[in-house]
Amino acid sequence: MAGMRKLAVLTAAAVTFAGTALAQTPAAPTAPAAGDDSALVDRGAYLARAADCMPCHTGDPKKPYAGNLSFNTPFGTMFSVNITSDPTYGIGKWTFEDFKGAVHDGVRADGAYLYPAMPFDAYTGISGDDLKALWAYVRRIPAIAEPRKENELAFPFNVRLGLLAWRELFFDASYWKPTAGKSDAWNRGSYLVEVLGHCSDCHSPRNLMGAVKAKQHFLGADVDGYWAPDIDTATLKKDGWTSETLTQFFTNGSVPGKTEVFGPMAEVVRESLAYLTPTDRAALVTYLLDSPPPKDIPAPQAASPLPPDVFQQAAKLYIDNCAPCHQAGGTGSSNVVPALVNNPAVVASEPYNVIMAILGGLPAGGTYGPMPSFAGRLSDQQVANLVNYVRTSWHNGGSANATASMVAAWRATADVPDYGTQQASAFNCPKVGGGPGATGPDPQAVASLTQMMQGGERETRVLISAYQNADSGASAGTVVDALTAAYCPVVAQAQLPDWQKSSELQRFTLQVAAAISEGLAGPAMPPVSTIWATPTGTSLVARQPTSIAAQLTCPDPTAANKLVPKALVDAAVSLVGKPAVPVTGDVATRFANTLMQQNPKARRSDVANALIVAYCPLVTAKANTGVAEQYSLLTGFGQQVVQTLQLGAPMFNAAAK
Incomplete structure (x- = not known):
């Protein structure tokens, strides 16, 4: 039985080996004649075989590269995509930058994050020249109009935004680099195995989040009913593999008296290994018989100067507080949220810019929306850890020189909301019984x-x-x-x-x-597609719409029982005027305070909503903005107005009838 198991093990092994063995070197290709890119296309075809592209993107053998091959994962069934040149169902409308974004960064052309079933975590190391060659080939794949099947993933894995955490913790977009002191053949083999061949995607077990376990690199894993065996150097040598037998196995899938290829491995030999050059095959064997021991920690953490425990804590702080806006990798969001990666203000010699932004927030300015204060949510030590994380992650060149005492000093001088003070960050329950002039709860x-x-x-x-x-x-x-x-x-x-x-x-x-x-008399929640100020007792809160409509529709104050007095809307329109959008947070605050002073008997919610009604048409009239950006601009303004009026509102008490 042991012999039968080893036969199956080595057979499954070649599923990955096949994808590793066929790449050209990362060096620049031989320059073709002017206007002739046939050499580049040929090289791209070779690289596509090395990267095992066709087998993974072919569900129906009669429709190569048209996708719909199923992958059974612990999170549900996924289907590969159509990468033919079809403009509707394939990638016929993609540019090279779109292609690079998917392969190197793991981001689709529409900006959505790819699932790691696509091995971009390995492909990110593909050299720039090889990417160009791959694109020259892929863009010429004949079009096949084959729609893609929908993934069958369980919640929450069907929500792509959940990949923010995965990318932040386990993905580092960076090109492969040779290892000093190793031979050219060894480094070539490293590029084939670790990058183009993405061997670890099958031969390494994964954690609960679907990321390869760094400490168990190449130590074997179950892949859709097949066992992808240990292929670390020690195990290969222990099992008696030599340069000659490995070379023979990668050549024709057969080593007499040891193993014979069958099942999925047969396809890999036929589609990939049969095209391997002797030089690449020798490099592949050289590396596998001298591969380095596994890393203790994932790539993003390995590249960080922070201690492992601090990195993990700070990464979670970033995911929970920053990533929804600033995105994984600190890339920002179009012109609405600035990027943190390669941002001069972030990597300045001193960390004060980042400290003050976290403590005090930032008003809206230019094309960017406002940023709230996180001072009330984070302690001094948490702010320091988060600052150091942002300044040193994603290959940022900042120093990890923020300390808790430094944050405490700046917190004392920061202009933060009342709820953002150090004292307010501690959770204290209110005392009841009434104060001067008020009875309060019993x-x-x-x-x-x-x-x-x-x-x-x-x-x-x-x-x-x-x-x-x-x-x-x-x-x-x-x-x-x-x-x-x-x-x-x-x-x-x-x-x-x-x-x-x-x-x-x-x-x-x-x-x-x-x-x-x-149970109180008053209007119901208005049917608007924007933020809206709603009274709650003697105060007010910002209510969000249940969904963002395909087109931003400004609130109509004359509908829904005339929720906002017309005179107040007219006053708001006159006050706001026609400024450039977006206005800064200070301007929004001034609008709120001025309109409240001009109408002291008005309800604070009416004042807020009148300003939102006045500002909304300015947002929808802003050129070259999509609905998401318009919603962000209006929400930022509305939140600033509501917050200003909320902080000035009387507290709940029995005297405020």
Whole structure:
């Protein structure tokens, strides 16, 4: 049985070896005659075989490169894409930059992240000249109008935005570099095995996030029912493989008395290994019989000067707080969010620019939207770790010279919102019982509610009713305050970071406010496709639409029961005028304060919504902007206005009827 297993093991091994063995050298190609790129196309065809492109992109043998080959992964079934020159279903409309983005960066032409089933984590090392040769060949693949089958992935793996975390932790877009002190043949073999052949994608096990386990590089893995064996140097030598037997195996898939190719390996030998040059085959064998031991940590972490534990903590901080806007790799988002990679302000000799941006946020300016303050969410040490991570990741050349004490000093001088102070970042529950001139929630009723919640009661309406029975004269604002104060000790006991506790308490508060508001006279949530200021008791919150429409539609103040007084909208239109979009955060704040001062009896939510109504047409009229950018511009303005009015609003208390 052992002999049979080894036969199957070595047979499966060639599935990957085949893809490694056929690349040309990373050096520049021989220059073809002017206007003739046939030599480049031929070289590209050779590289495509080396990279195992056709077998992976062919589901129907009669339709080469038309995709729809299924891959069974732990996360569901995926299907390869059509890479023929068909303009509708293939890549016929792609440019070289689109192609490079997919192969080198793992990003589709439409900007979506590719799943790592496409081995861009290995292909990123392909040299620039080889990419050009591959493109010269691929763009000439005959068109086949074959639509791609939809992936069958379970949530959350069907959400491509979830790949932000994967890319940040496990992907480093960088070209392959030769190893000093090694021979040309060894380095050529390294390029074939680690880059074009992407051997580790089959011969290394993966973690729960689908990334190759760095410490188990080449130590074998189960691939769709076949065992891709250990191909590290020690195992190959232990099993008796020599230069001669490996060379013979890669030549025809057969080593008499040792193994014979069959199954998927037969296709690889037929489609790839049969075209291997003797020089490349020798280089491949040279490297495999002298490959380096596996790295202890993934490539992004290996390239960082930060200690492993600090890197992991800081990477998670970036993923949770920054990546949704600044993207994986710090690339930014078009003209809405600036890039952090290769940003002179980020890599300056001193870290103060990044520290102050995190602590104080940034107003909207130029084409960029506003950035909120993270001072209330992050401690001094977390800010320091995040700053050092941003300054040294993605091949940024900054120094990891931010410290917690430095952040504390700058925090004391930063102009941050009240909720962004160091004191506010600590999770403290409010005391109830009333202050000067206000009675506030009833302490005994609050304590009783806390006991109910600790016992497992979470039904909002039950809790509201229980408090109202104990304090029949309480205003809506007092009820919200009471339930918030009662829930706070429950949240405080959770094993969560302070900022997560604050977020959970805020979520609960808004849930209670919404439940209370249902029983009060007032307008319902307007059917608008933009941010909207909604009253909750004596305060207000920014409500988001349920979805972004295909076209941004500005709120109509004359519809939905005339939610915003026309006189207030007219005043807002006059105040805002026709400035260049976007306006800065300071200007948005001035608009809010001025309109509130001019209309002291107006509801704060009406003031906010009047300004949003006035600003929206300016956004939709801005040239060369898509709906996503328009939504971002309007949301940034609206959030700044709502925040300004919210911070100036009276706190919930019994006196505010």
